[in-house]
Amino acid sequence: MTDTANEAVETKNRLSEIVLDPASIARGNANIEHEREVAIYDLLDGNTFELEGRDEGPYKLSIGLVEDRLALTVFSAAAETEEPIVAHYLSLTPFKRIMKDYFLVLDGYYQAIRSAQPSRIQAIDVGRRGLHDEGSRVLIDRLEGKIRIDLDTARRLFTLISALHWKG
Secondary structure, eight states: OOHHHHHHHHHHSSEEEEEEOTTTOOOOOHHHHHHHHHHHHHHHHSOOEEETTOOOOSEEEEEEEETTEEEEEEEETTOSSOOOSEEEEEESHHHHHHHHHHHHHHHHHHHHHHHSOHHHHHHHHHHHHHHHHHHHHHHHHHHTTTEEEOHHHHHHHHHHHHHHHHHO
16 A cells, blocks of 8 residues: 555544533532643544444544443544534443552552652553553443544543543
């Protein structure tokens, strides 16, 4: 495949817009709001998002919670209609322990950055990143056969899912 053909495929297999379901999320504290904004900005700046067996990207993704399930609704960003291409509903059960631990570590991290020694902050951050990576791998596994994402995309989506879960 030529470089131009590779670029066309890469630009199609991505997210160009993220929408968080307003019914699923309320304003959080400043730290959660900031994490969410950074995750959306970074996601839109660079991501890999490919619907298995489909070629209608780039995509718009709506993320929300429906009856304690994660709802990922995918639209074609280029389509004139607002009809979804596909919607996937994932149980949050595989994420619950990870998110519980992640929020505990996150609370400790935000407290530590106010007064702890840099070595303590770094140690907490290593634990936070480890849990974040674990949640990201679970997301990749749960989407297998449905949506293909890379680890960086999964990490940013996990941040958004955590924010929804925390407020949901």
